[in-house]
Amino acid sequence: MKKVTKYAVIDLEKCNGCKTCYYICPVLAIRMENKKASLIKEKCMGCGNCEQRCPQYAITMVPLSEPFLVGLYMNKFDQSKIMDICMKAKFHPDQVICFCTGTRAAEIAAAIIEGAQSPEEVSLKTGARTGCKVLCIEPILRLLRAAGIEPRKPNGYQWTGITSTLWEISEEVKKKYAARGFYFDSDKEFLDGNLAYELKKGGD
Amino acid sequence: MAIPTLKPMDLRKTQYGIPPESLKKRAADLSGITSVLVKELFPEIPDPLYPGSDLSAIRKETKRALDTVDLSKIKPGDNLNILGSHHGFTLLGGGAYAEMLKAIKDEVKKRTGTDNIRLRVGVGLRFREAEEYIKRFELDKYFEGKAIGIAPVDQPIEIETEIGPLYGIKKAYDAKWIIHAHNSDIREVHFHRLVDRILKPFGMSYARIETRSAYHHNLGPRGANFIARAIFESPFVKEKFIASVILRASPVGILGVDADNNIYDQSDRITIEIMQHYGKLIRLLNKIEKCVAVIDCPGPIPYTFAAGLIFANFLSANVDVFDLSLPLTPYSFYSEMAYDKKGNPRFPGVPPINPAIGAVVNNYSFKGYPSTFFAEHTPTIVVGQEMARLFELCEQNPEYMSHAVIAKDLDNAMNFAKKIAKTDNVIVFDGAQGGLNVSESLREFLLEKADQVKKEVEEILMPKWLKQRGIVLEANA
Numbered sequence: 001m002k003k004v005t006k007y008a009v010i011d012l013e014k015c016n017g018c019k020t021c022y023y024i025c026p027v028l029a030i031r032m033e034n035k036k037a038s039l040i041k042e043k044c045m046g047c048g049n050c051e052q053r054c055p056q057y058a059i060t061m062v063p064l065s066e067p068f069l070v071g072l073y074m075n076k077f078d079q080s081k082i083m084d085i086c087m088k089a090k091f092h093p094d095q096v097i098c099f100c101t102g103t104r105a106a107e108i109a110a111a112i113i114e115g116a117q118s119p120e121e122v123s124l125k126t127g128a129r130t131g132c133k134v135l136c137i138e139p140i141l142r143l144l145r146a147a148g149i150e151p152r153k154p155n156g157y158q159w160t161g162i163t164s165t166l167w168e169i170s171e172e173v174k175k176k177y178a179a180r181g182f183y184f185d186s187d188k189e190f191l192d193g194n195l196a197y198e199l200k201k202g203g204d
Numbered sequence: 205m206a207i208p209t210l211k212p213m214d215l216r217k218t219q220y221g222i223p224p225e226s227l228k229k230r231a232a233d234l235s236g237i238t239s240v241l242v243k244e245l246f247p248e249i250p251d252p253l254y255p256g257s258d259l260s261a262i263r264k265e266t267k268r269a270l271d272t273v274d275l276s277k278i279k280p281g282d283n284l285n286i287l288g289s290h291h292g293f294t295l296l297g298g299g300a301y302a303e304m305l306k307a308i309k310d311e312v313k314k315r316t317g318t319d320n321i322r323l324r325v326g327v328g329l330r331f332r333e334a335e336e337y338i339k340r341f342e343l344d345k346y347f348e349g350k351a352i353g354i355a356p357v358d359q360p361i362e363i364e365t366e367i368g369p370l371y372g373i374k375k376a377y378d379a380k381w382i383i384h385a386h387n388s389d390i391r392e393v394h395f396h397r398l399v400d401r402i403l404k405p406f407g408m409s410y411a412r413i414e415t416r417s418a419y420h421h422n423l424g425p426r427g428a429n430f431i432a433r434a435i436f437e438s439p440f441v442k443e444k445f446i447a448s449v450i451l452r453a454s455p456v457g458i459l460g461v462d463a464d465n466n467i468y469d470q471s472d473r474i475t476i477e478i479m480q481h482y483g484k485l486i487r488l489l490n491k492i493e494k495c496v497a498v499i500d501c502p503g504p505i506p507y508t509f510a511a512g513l514i515f516a517n518f519l520s521a522n523v524d525v526f527d528l529s530l531p532l533t534p535y536s537f538y539s540e541m542a543y544d545k546k547g548n549p550r551f552p553g554v555p556p557i558n559p560a561i562g563a564v565v566n567n568y569s570f571k572g573y574p575s576t577f578f579a580e581h582t583p584t585i586v587v588g589q590e591m592a593r594l595f596e597l598c599e600q601n602p603e604y605m606s607h608a609v610i611a612k613d614l615d616n617a618m619n620f621a622k623k624i625a626k627t628d629n630v631i632v633f634d635g636a637q638g639g640l641n642v643s644e645s646l647r648e649f650l651l652e653k654a655d656q657v658k659k660e661v662e663e664i665l666m667p668k669w670l671k672q673r674g675i676v677l678e679a680n681a
Contacts, residue, residue: 198550
């Protein structure tokens with residue numbers, strides 16, 4: 001669950017229409033109107049990305065008088081479907097994906113089952129990716145791909161593409177750098193082993 | 205006669221912390237706090253170049269280090285980006301790092317004839333932090349309007365690597381040439397595991413969100429820093445790379461500057477130096493059985509300093525973080541993933557957060573780093589309503605205060621923390637230079653253990669650590 005405690009306020013006198021905030025808002029809560037930035041308040045998750053990057057210092061984060069929670073209640077979802085998506089993406093459902101909001105893989109999978117087709121829609125349903133805005137984009141893309149979704153890139157810099165994982169590193173690369181302290185196979189065994197342990201524990 | 209405390213790092217006005225004037229008392233002013241110098245513990249660590257001399261010594265040393273570096277590829281009129289990181293400015297108040305950056309600019313201009321030299325400073329999770337440092341040290345003026353902060357959400361550039369596409373920040377690479385200007389403190393050993401430590405900013409400070417996310421989610425707890433090597437090894441970066449210039453940090457201060465066209469040779473040299481100096485201090489903290497840790501430094505919680513170490517080093521000091529046979533360290537993002545909703549390890553072999561930390565008193569720190577995990581795993585007391593509110597409103601810490609209690613003032617917080625932890629031992633992370641502010645009991649304990657640790661590191665641990673990384677000590681003598 002993400003607790004939203006503030007929202008963005010745009011000073012239209014200072015805004016010069018550069019679109020920086022529009023290009024980076026992780027939930028597409030900013031649109032351009034009359035060559036100025038405009039906030040869709042009901043979508044704002046209070047992440048502060050716009051305020052932190054506005055070159056004109058035209059945005060301020062203001063505390064909400066009534067903070068609210070964003071997240072999904074997990075009981076209503078088919079657990080086998082959640083497990084299926086998580087396993088394909090090589091995550092245990094209990095694994096934390098967003099360190100800021102504490103959102104776990106199961107909730108991201110649930111958002112996808114509920115219809116999220118992109119990282120932006122996942123964020124709106126779960127709150128994930130609206131804390132630091134940095135660390136959890138790849139696992140979200142991995143979970144979307146595991147569900148058979150190749151999301152359409154937004155018209156900005158919100159995210160670019162999916163990157164490699166430990167499971168895809170070639171033998172050639174592993175061999176080339178083995179002597180320099182990169183323990184790819186040992187890490188893979190460690191992560192696979194933990195997943196297998198948990199699945200067995202769950203089964204017991 | 206009582207041994208005085210060391211001066212804690214000065215606070216500064218920043219959008220990430222409460223106003224300095226709001227802080228009523230520093231931990232160094234608490235009754236019963238004294239200090240121990242690193243040189244008392246490990247006299248073999250060399251005297252620092254800085255502090256001990258003024259900043260002109262850093263300038264002179266930067267020039268000396270660059271004298272042996274080949275800059276001949278750079279022609280008059282070429283554009284060049286000096287790539288820096290916010291981390292450098294967090295060392296000893298930032299003056300030494302700023303001076304090194306200025307000296308690099310002047311030396312490159314003098315030797316190559318180009319005056320199109322820009323400064324790009326990367327950040328972690330507080331996107332305006334570099335801007336604050338640029339302003340504070342007047343780097344924009346020094347670089348003639350060509351100094352900017354860059355953030356991981358800024359416009360990307362795709363970089364093809366041996367493990368597929370990764371993404372850099374476009375403005376880091378928007379010049380014909382780059383000079384990597386970093387520092388060598390141990391810092392996030394829980395992330396980089398001292399494998400290619402000097403290369404880390406290629407996978408972090410100069411990298412986009414996708415790359416940083418892959419680092420912390422996709423490559424595994426020991427292989428994460430391969431992301432940095434993959435980017436550095438890309439033809440795109442290699443074609444631009446001129447040299448790496450490193451401010452050599454140690455627990456006593458700045459030892460000098462190292463510059464090289466070969467980043468791997470440099471990284472090996474510096475890895476050895478880190479093990480010899482920071483390695484001993486971290487292993488010494490491993491001997492502490494119980495204490496209260498006080499956070500009282502201008503930085504986010506895990507990046508607050510004590511004798512050059514960061515608090516995150518202490519969080520993981522119960523294991524040998526240098527030992528690569530150990531997959532997980534007690535703290536890292538891979539470790540955070542290893543706990544279930546109730547805070548229990550999801551599988552065997554998850555080392556706990558250092559159980560020697562009986563309680564944490566958060567007297568002063570910055571917001572802007574996901575820190576709920578720390579409060580979930582160690583009893584945490586936050587001093588004052590203003591600090592509590594800072595964290596409550598932090599988008600990266602919406603639940604931090606759900607796991608912490610608030611004390612009216614530092615003295616009350618300390619009394620409560622000592623009761624919880626059942627100890628009088630106190631260690632303060634306040635950015636003091638050259639030593640640790642600690643309780644009298646802990647000072648005596650550390651002095652008693654230091655010789656044993658020195659022997660253990662030099663004779664047993666270092667040979668193992670080096671072998672695991674393919675580094676030959678004699679070749680770097």
